[in-house]
Amino acid sequence: MAIFPDDQKTYIHNLQYDISITMPASWKYFALRTLNAVIVLLVVVFLISLLFSHLADEQLEGTVAEEVRGYAQGLPEEMPVEERRQRIEEYRQERIDHYGLEDPFWEKVLRRTWDTFIFDFGDANSMQVPGGEGSAVIEIIMHYLPRTILLFTTSAVIYILLGIAVGLKAAQVAGTRLDKFLSLFGIVTSSMPMWWVGMLAILIFSFGLGWFPASAYPFPVGVEGWEYYSGVLRRMIMPMATIVLVLFGGRAWAVRNMVTSVLQDDYIMAARAKGVPEKKVIYGHTLKTASPPIVTAAILAFLMSIGGAMITEVIFTWPGMGYLLRRAIFEAHDVPVIMGIVFITTFLWVVGYLIADLVYGYLDPRVEVGAEKKV
Amino acid sequence: MSIRLEDYKERISSIAKEFKGERMGMLGLGIIVFMLILAVFAPWIAPDTDGRWADYDRWADNPRNAAPVWADYILPGSRAPHDIREDFDDMPTDEPGLKVIEYHYHNDYDYPPGDISIRVHGRDESASTVQIWIDWIREDGKEITLLDTSSTVGEESREFEERYTIRSDAGRENIYDWAYTYHMEHHPDDEDPPERVDPSRPLFAYTDENILRDPQSQRGDYVLRIEILGEDLEINEEASRVLFRGQIYGLMGTDSNRRDLAQGWIYGARYALITGGIVSIASIAIATVFGMTSAYFGGWVDEAMQRINEILIGIPMFPILIITIYSIGRSIWVFVAVYTILGWRGLAKIIRSRGIQIRQDTYVEAAVSLGSGSGRIILRHMVPQILPYALAEGALMIPAIIIAEAGLSVLGLGDPTIVTFGRMLDQANRGAATVSGYWWWVLLPGIGIILVGFSFIAAGMALERVVNPKMRQR
Numbered sequence: 001m002a003i004f005p006d007d008q009k010t011y012i013h014n015l016q017y018d019i020s021i022t023m024p025a026s027w028k029y030f031a032l033r034t035l036n037a038v039i040v041l042l043v044v045v046f047l048i049s050l051l052f053s054h055l056a057d058e059q060l061e062g063t064v065a066e067e068v069r070g071y072a073q074g075l076p077e078e079m080p081v082e083e084r085r086q087r088i089e090e091y092r093q094e095r096i097d098h099y100g101l102e103d104p105f106w107e108k109v110l111r112r113t114w115d116t117f118i119f120d121f122g123d124a125n126s127m128q129v130p131g132g133e134g135s136a137v138i139e140i141i142m143h144y145l146p147r148t149i150l151l152f153t154t155s156a157v158i159y160i161l162l163g164i165a166v167g168l169k170a171a172q173v174a175g176t177r178l179d180k181f182l183s184l185f186g187i188v189t190s191s192m193p194m195w196w197v198g199m200l201a202i203l204i205f206s207f208g209l210g211w212f213p214a215s216a217y218p219f220p221v222g223v224e225g226w227e228y229y230s231g232v233l234r235r236m237i238m239p240m241a242t243i244v245l246v247l248f249g250g251r252a253w254a255v256r257n258m259v260t261s262v263l264q265d266d267y268i269m270a271a272r273a274k275g276v277p278e279k280k281v282i283y284g285h286t287l288k289t290a291s292p293p294i295v296t297a298a299i300l301a302f303l304m305s306i307g308g309a310m311i312t313e314v315i316f317t318w319p320g321m322g323y324l325l326r327r328a329i330f331e332a333h334d335v336p337v338i339m340g341i342v343f344i345t346t347f348l349w350v351v352g353y354l355i356a357d358l359v360y361g362y363l364d365p366r367v368e369v370g371a372e373k374k375v
Numbered sequence: 376m377s378i379r380l381e382d383y384k385e386r387i388s389s390i391a392k393e394f395k396g397e398r399m400g401m402l403g404l405g406i407i408v409f410m411l412i413l414a415v416f417a418p419w420i421a422p423d424t425d426g427r428w429a430d431y432d433r434w435a436d437n438p439r440n441a442a443p444v445w446a447d448y449i450l451p452g453s454r455a456p457h458d459i460r461e462d463f464d465d466m467p468t469d470e471p472g473l474k475v476i477e478y479h480y481h482n483d484y485d486y487p488p489g490d491i492s493i494r495v496h497g498r499d500e501s502a503s504t505v506q507i508w509i510d511w512i513r514e515d516g517k518e519i520t521l522l523d524t525s526s527t528v529g530e531e532s533r534e535f536e537e538r539y540t541i542r543s544d545a546g547r548e549n550i551y552d553w554a555y556t557y558h559m560e561h562h563p564d565d566e567d568p569p570e571r572v573d574p575s576r577p578l579f580a581y582t583d584e585n586i587l588r589d590p591q592s593q594r595g596d597y598v599l600r601i602e603i604l605g606e607d608l609e610i611n612e613e614a615s616r617v618l619f620r621g622q623i624y625g626l627m628g629t630d631s632n633r634r635d636l637a638q639g640w641i642y643g644a645r646y647a648l649i650t651g652g653i654v655s656i657a658s659i660a661i662a663t664v665f666g667m668t669s670a671y672f673g674g675w676v677d678e679a680m681q682r683i684n685e686i687l688i689g690i691p692m693f694p695i696l697i698i699t700i701y702s703i704g705r706s707i708w709v710f711v712a713v714y715t716i717l718g719w720r721g722l723a724k725i726i727r728s729r730g731i732q733i734r735q736d737t738y739v740e741a742a743v744s745l746g747s748g749s750g751r752i753i754l755r756h757m758v759p760q761i762l763p764y765a766l767a768e769g770a771l772m773i774p775a776i777i778i779a780e781a782g783l784s785v786l787g788l789g790d791p792t793i794v795t796f797g798r799m800l801d802q803a804n805r806g807a808a809t810v811s812g813y814w815w816w817v818l819l820p821g822i823g824i825i826l827v828g829f830s831f832i833a834a835g836m837a838l839e840r841v842v843n844p845k846m847r848q849r
Contacts, residue, residue: 040689047695051702191774191828193781196800196821202809204816214810307693311782315804322786329701330787338701342694349691 035356042117044346048339049112049251055335056099056112059125063085064095080269121340126332137340141321145344148320152309155243162248172282173265174260186253189246194308198315199241204316205238212238239316247305254297258290265289292363299356303349310345320343383759390763393841400837406830413646414483421638428634428642428794435632438489438620443815446623452485456622463612472502473607477600478617482514487579487592487620492540495603496614499528499535505605507537511578513594519553519578521546526606536614541574550574558583559622589692628815631806636799636816640823643796647827650711650780651773657715657767660720663761667753669723670730678805681727687720696779700788710780722768726761733760770835796820801819810820 063122075084095103100111100147122138129139149318170182206214213235220231263286271285272278287294310322317323321341328337394400394606413420427433438457447453458480465474476726480488499505509522522545526535540546554577558568561584569587579597603610627636669680692714700706700714733739734757742752781797783789789798799820803809809815 036685036689039686043686044695048698055702086685132518134576186833188829191778191779191825191832193821193824195782195785196817196824198823199800199804201810203812203814207810207812251503265566303691307779313783314785315809323695326786329697335770342698346691346694349694350689353689 020097030358033354033357033361034053037350041347041350042113043118044350045343046113047110048342048346049116050111052335052339053105053109053112056339057108057333060099060101063125064092064101065097067095068092072271088307103245116339116343119343121343122336124337125334127334127337128301137336139342141324141340144320148310148313148322149317151239151313151320152243152306153320154236155247155304155309156305158240159244160302161250162244163251163298164294166248166252166256167283168259168287170252170256171259171263171286172278173254174263178257181255182249182256186249190253192246194242194246194305195311195315198312199238199244201238201242202315209361215317217319217323219319233319235316239312239318242312243305243309243317244307247301251298253299254301255290258293258297259286260338262286262290265360292360296356296360297364299352299359303352303356306345306349308360377421378543383762386759390838390841394837397837397840399833403830403833403835403837406826407834410644410648410830411826413641414648415716416711417645418640421635421641424635425794426636426792428639428798429791430584431632434629434635435482437617437623437629437630437635438624439633439810440543440631440813440816441489441621441624441625441629443628443819444623444759445626446628446815452525453483454486454622455482455488455619456482457624458488460617460619460620460668461612462585463610463615465610465816470604471605472608474601474603474608475612476601476610478601480597480599480619481595482579482597483591484622485592487575489573489622490579490618490620491575491756492538492618492620493599493601494536494538494614494616495526495610496534496536497603497605497608497610498500498533499605500607502592503528503530504747505603505608507604508600509539510600510602512598512600513802514593514597516580517582519550521549523833524725534611541578550577553577554580554582555588558584558587562584565708580805627819628813630799630802630808630816631813632802635821639794639799640796640819643799643820643823644795644827646707646793646795647777649782650707650714651776651831652828653711654714654718654771655769655774657711657771658719658722659765661715661719662726663758663765665719666723666726667730667757668726670734671749671757673734677727684720684723685784687717688724690717690778692717694811696783697786697788700783705788705790707780707793707795710783710790714776714779722765722772725763725768729761729764730757733757763838767835767838767842770831770838773831773835776823777827779826795829796823 027226068091072084072088075087079087100108103111119138122142124135124137124140127140128135130143166182170179174181202214205211216235216239219235220228223292225233230327259282263281268281271281276285312318312321313320314320314326321344325338325341328334328341380595394404418425436459441457442450442454444456453570460478462474468472468475481831493509495507497505501658504525506525507522508520508595508647509523511519513519521541522539524537524545526537528535541550549570549702551574555568561567562568563800572587576590576592577586579592580586581593583591585591601617612649625637627640628662629635637639669677670686694714695717696710703709739756740750742756743762745753777796780789780795782799784795784797784801787801789795789801791798798818798822803813803820808814
């Protein structure tokens, strides 16, 4: 399920009510939407930096203390105590200046805001780049991100296509028992936490039937070619099936509602009255009108489910962003990594939202910017 | 300016009348009422649970990983129920200072008790130690000495206490050695005998070739005999007892820390309603004020408010929840506050668009031309019209709120001081409930989330249909 379906609902509503039918889509619409996205991103980054400032400073102080300890051990034994103390103090001050720990609070917050905004997350506090060198947060995230994208985009393509197909079918047979069943299925699955369905899947298919591994970790190592891909696929089937099962019902329901509301329009009645075949009414006339909200809603549903999918990764120990986040929160208490993940998630969300907006504006030429309704 | 009840009364009664015709809505409402009763009376139905969920002493008398009592009806095989013996009637003996107590256990189950725990507490005025023997006499007449120990009597208090469970190292060893002789009898050439065996199983099993590999429950009467030898012995009956820990317990079973999941579930419902209720009511209130103000004044006020709202709508909820809860503190109130601050934005949009329609109604126009104040018009004439919509939309928010809270628990950001469905599921995940087959531990808290979510969706959608006739065509 979309973890926050209320956002999505509002969005659709927003689209339906903010449309004014007087002017074609203009550059103004695109510019304003883009500006909106940048503002949102800045607001969120500022919030992240503000809230995490204290924690990040604490961790940096720990880092400084550790560096100073290392430096002190590296000094020659025979050095006089006085000089030794002085050198250590100088080094400590140098490190504090390096991290800017004694700068004014707001300066630190603003610097962090900007650094985060340009994807410069610095070094992780305790986590390392797996199989690599160093501890740059961006590299750690980039190590895990591809797995999330692999699992998530594959599932998204499947459930969106399945949702549209099932939704169209339901709209064709609106009012029948099948339609009602599909509606109920959509409602019930969207009140289920996706990751909980994942837990049930492990209970049934791993513990009960033993078909799939309960944990996706560790990924196949030391094998190549077909063996590697089949190993990944075997680990991917259950999390993927979980995401699809939980999300496609709600999607189908949304598609069905959009299509049925178009089916009540006068021009559809007219088409039917003049004897256009029902198939053509649905796939030709109706889909043409309903496609902008269907496409944007699909993009949004995809974005909304990021949160739920990240927790699903935790359940299946799928080594992606969600798994990394859980480890950063629970085991490593690694503030820079958490900041990085939160920013990247937000970034993907805002960019996706912007794309949804622009696609809508592109597909539906009636869209024009402005809050006032001029019907 | 004040809110008068009469403005709302008529509207409420007409809505209530129509709502009664909505079957799903009434079902949802029924579930909500049931949950509300549980939530309100939780401290009496499940006393001593909320603050002591992590206090393992609180749950020490329960079985570990026990299925719900109704598991017997849906799954093959029969399971031993939880059996606590608090009576401590000793039998007459010839020897002074010797107490013998026997407990009879009738095993009529495919899955016999998972553990036997014994606590003996007493006084002896003269002896410095007391001898304690615990024997297990089986249906087939075979005997196992479970424990043979001496317990020190406190010099000042003159009291002694012995706690024993067959899962202790001594218990495991004694039972394994006993079963091993039967195993070797059947498998004389076995060079690699099974090592770990659940100690409760051979106790109740046939002494056949499967005793260590796959013990089969032997039905019949068993006797647990406790012998205590001191000099001037007195048993404290209040503090002594024997537990045959069941394979099934309570309405919802127990987790791996012996916690009664039914009691946790009641608090899960309570906190789901508290968080969902507070967030949605607060969001409705803010959204109504914001949306109505925007709709009533129109013009540049509306334009500016909508711009602000659009920026808010663009902010993703989930990352914001993560950073605020991680940095401010793992408290349910932080969650409630943050969710409310961002939660009203969508609702405000919907309310504004309805408000614009109401603003154009003749009676509002009339009130304006009669010179009524803005606040008066909004509260007296517009809010009563809009409130049912707001309530319906607010109800539809609740499932997402509860799922979000639960999801954060699984990420390690749950409130550690209260019991929620999410916390129970996080513990199930960390306690490897899925790969151990403890289905009740996963299934039932999840059903709690669905039940709360479904009831509010059903009620909210029914209310939406009642107040918005346009939706009924679909």
